[in-house]
Amino acid sequence: MNDLLNQIELVGDWLTSSQQWRGDDGIPHRLLEHLTYSGLSLLFATLIGLSFGLLVGHTGRGAFAVASVANLARAIPTFGLVVLVVTLAGLSTTPVLVALVALAVPPILINTFEGVRGVDPDTRDAARGMGMTGWEVLLKVEVPMALPLILLGLRVAAIQVVATATVAAYPGLGGLGRFIVDGLARNNYELVIGGSAVVVVLALVVQAVFTALRRVIVSPGLQPSATRS
Amino acid sequence: MIRFDAVSKNYPNGTTAVDELSLELAEGGITVLVGPSGCGKTTTLRMVNRMVEPTAGTVSLRGQDIREIAAPELRRGIGYVIQHAGLFPHRTVLDNIATVPLLLGWGKKKARARAAELLELVGLPGDMAKRYPYQLSGGQQQRVGVARALGADPPVLLMDEPFSAVDPIVRGELQAEFIRLQKELHKTIVFVTHDIDEAIKLGDNIAVFRTGGKLAQFDTPERLLAHPADDFVADFVGHDRGIRRLSFVKAAELPLREGTVLPADSPVARARALDEPWVLVVDDGRRPLGWAAVAELPDGGTLADANLAPLGHTFSLVGDSARAALDAALLSPSRLAVGVDAEGAVVGVADAYELSAAMAEDAAVGDAAVSDTAVSDEAEVRVAKSDAGGGER
Numbered sequence: 001m002n003d004l005l006n007q008i009e010l011v012g013d014w015l016t017s018s019q020q021w022r023g024d025d026g027i028p029h030r031l032l033e034h035l036t037y038s039g040l041s042l043l044f045a046t047l048i049g050l051s052f053g054l055l056v057g058h059t060g061r062g063a064f065a066v067a068s069v070a071n072l073a074r075a076i077p078t079f080g081l082v083v084l085v086v087t088l089a090g091l092s093t094t095p096v097l098v099a100l101v102a103l104a105v106p107p108i109l110i111n112t113f114e115g116v117r118g119v120d121p122d123t124r125d126a127a128r129g130m131g132m133t134g135w136e137v138l139l140k141v142e143v144p145m146a147l148p149l150i151l152l153g154l155r156v157a158a159i160q161v162v163a164t165a166t167v168a169a170y171p172g173l174g175g176l177g178r179f180i181v182d183g184l185a186r187n188n189y190e191l192v193i194g195g196s197a198v199v200v201v202l203a204l205v206v207q208a209v210f211t212a213l214r215r216v217i218v219s220p221g222l223q224p225s226a227t228r229s
Numbered sequence: 230m231i232r233f234d235a236v237s238k239n240y241p242n243g244t245t246a247v248d249e250l251s252l253e254l255a256e257g258g259i260t261v262l263v264g265p266s267g268c269g270k271t272t273t274l275r276m277v278n279r280m281v282e283p284t285a286g287t288v289s290l291r292g293q294d295i296r297e298i299a300a301p302e303l304r305r306g307i308g309y310v311i312q313h314a315g316l317f318p319h320r321t322v323l324d325n326i327a328t329v330p331l332l333l334g335w336g337k338k339k340a341r342a343r344a345a346e347l348l349e350l351v352g353l354p355g356d357m358a359k360r361y362p363y364q365l366s367g368g369q370q371q372r373v374g375v376a377r378a379l380g381a382d383p384p385v386l387l388m389d390e391p392f393s394a395v396d397p398i399v400r401g402e403l404q405a406e407f408i409r410l411q412k413e414l415h416k417t418i419v420f421v422t423h424d425i426d427e428a429i430k431l432g433d434n435i436a437v438f439r440t441g442g443k444l445a446q447f448d449t450p451e452r453l454l455a456h457p458a459d460d461f462v463a464d465f466v467g468h469d470r471g472i473r474r475l476s477f478v479k480a481a482e483l484p485l486r487e488g489t490v491l492p493a494d495s496p497v498a499r500a501r502a503l504d505e506p507w508v509l510v511v512d513d514g515r516r517p518l519g520w521a522a523v524a525e526l527p528d529g530g531t532l533a534d535a536n537l538a539p540l541g542h543t544f545s546l547v548g549d550s551a552r553a554a555l556d557a558a559l560l561s562p563s564r565l566a567v568g569v570d571a572e573g574a575v576v577g578v579a580d581a582y583e584l585s586a587a588m589a590e591d592a593a594v595g596d597a598a599v600s601d602t603a604v605s606d607e608a609e610v611r612v613a614k615s616d617a618g619g620g621e622r
């Protein structure tokens with residue numbers, strides 16, 4: 001019991017000591033690195049996942065491929081995949097980014113696809129019947145109606161990426177994982193726990209950002225049916 | 230206006246949804262497509278706005294083959310109302326109605342002003358503009374669906390069972406409102422329903438389809454009831470078609486008796502002298518007061534002293550149909566229908582048998598004028614008589 005309290009105090013000291021908030025090895029710098037990797041991976045993953053998800057959902061062609069990706073993603077332990085890629089490809093930025101993108105694409109792709117495909121056929125039919133072109137149906141009806149699920153996919157991907165980007169520290173690329181890796185190597189648990197705490201806080205911030213975003217950009221007309229997601 | 234030329238639609242699975250349809254729909258009227266489920270009504274309707282492409286034949290609009298017009302452009306010029314309204318759940322009522330004007334690039338402000346106008350036109354309060362579809366009842370959603378179809382004031386309106394998903398009371402309201410709206414707007418409307426009553430109520434012309442996508446008959450409601458082309462149509466319009474067609478005979482043409490109508494100040498003796506079971510008592514302005522049962526009249530005095538049985542329904546010689554007259558007769562305590570003029574003054578009375586005989590004659594004459602197949606008229610007279618006689622008991 002005393003031990004635990006002691007640990008918490010040490011972690012508190014670590015987090016608040018002024019030295020942790022300065023320099024290349026300080027929290028702000030590591031956080032910035034972490035956000036850069038996460039942000040870049042998420043950007044690429046969104047470009048890929050969203051465009052394929054919209055394309056397949058809108059045309060209905062390639063649904064089988066999307067389902068396969070979904071099953072594959074479920075079967076493979078994500079952290080293992082990332083470690084494997086990094087171990088095999090060695091110490092550089094690209095493999096880390098590739099691994100993170102690979103991690104983030106499935107939830108975005110699947111949820112976007114499901115969101116678009118789930119639009120009531122009557123509604124889609126009405127949209128065409130009013131004289132909307134294919135693009136107009138997609139942008140004015142399918143995307144707004146799929147937004148709750150698209151945001152869900154993005155949120156899941158973002159949180160996974162933020163948590164998993166800690167592996168960037170293994171090939172020496174920095175980020176918040178640095179604290180964890182260094183702490184483990186030096187048997188310095190304040191460092192491990194403090195670093196982890198920052199990652200957890202970051203994940204919570206991401207969650208909050210998406211909740212706020214959803215409130216702003218999802219139509220109130222969709223809220224009652226969208227609460228399930 | 231809208232013309233089908235030997236149009237067929239075969240689906241890849243071998244279903245023939247529409248078979249060699251040739252039909253010309255007049256401008257400014259309501260054409261109802263009616264028939265049992267699966268007979269190709271929806272397919273026919275959707276070939277007009279290219280939501281379905283025919284496998285053979287040509288559909289033309291104002292003389293132009295519709296394949297020459299790009300589908301989105303064609304559709305923006307044709308109003309389309311679908312069965313379950315199909316409103317956009319993420320858009321407010323106002324923005325749903327503004328859909329087509331927005332697609333046409335009117336700009337938000339103008340499109341919304343137009344939408345607000347339409348909201349009022351279809352009988353919805355202005356404060357509904359900001360609601361979302363899930364906050365509306367089924368009937369309200371259908372009204373919004375109609376308003377949305379009218380968005381850019383298209384000359385042609387396609388409506389696919391627009392009132393079938395609401396309860397009968399709301400349906401009646403929507404139908405009445407629809408008739409009022411059409412009087413104002415004079416659109417060319419193609420209206421799909423599986424309900425023959427709705428077809429007869431709304432249609433200027435009715436196309437009856439049989440299973441397999443074949444047109445069985447295309448006629449006015451009156452002629453459809455009087456001269457069903459074959460057993461299928463006769464069956465489909467129902468065995469009570471004799472009664473239904475009375476809706477198209479004007480009550481003004483019915484013969485009425487005046488003998489049993491007496492003013493309230495007449496002496497009882499005068500009522501007895503008529504040798505009728507019932508006498509209709511009227512006031513100074515000949516407005517009906519009630520029925521006097523002659524057998525129960527007091528021995529002296531005037532009819533004003535008598536206990537009168539309530540009138541029941543009267544029918545008006547200016548607006549009502551023969552069907553209202555027959556209803557009035559069957560519901561009256563004396564079994565006599567009371568016909569009144571525009572001021573509500575009694576013109577005369579008739580019993581159900583007299584009425585039905587006259588109606589049958591009238592309908593037969595009307596038919597002969599428009600048809601040279603007078604063969605079935607006699608059968609028709611019998612139907613009308615036996616219907617009325619059955620009700621009299």
Ligand SMILES: Nc1ncnc2c1ncn2[C@@H]1O[C@H](COP(=O)(O)OP(=O)(O)O)[C@@H](O)[C@H]1O
Binds near residue numbers: 240246267268270271
């Ligand atoms: N996309 C389709 N593929 C195959 N068959 C269809 C399709 N759409 C309609 N049908 C068939 O065509 C026939 C006519 O359908 P429809 O026009 O919807 O009938 P209705 O509106 O009169 O009920 C039905 O037998 C229906 O099953």
Ligand SMILES: [Mg+2]
Binds near residue numbers: 270271
């Ligand atoms: Mg149908």
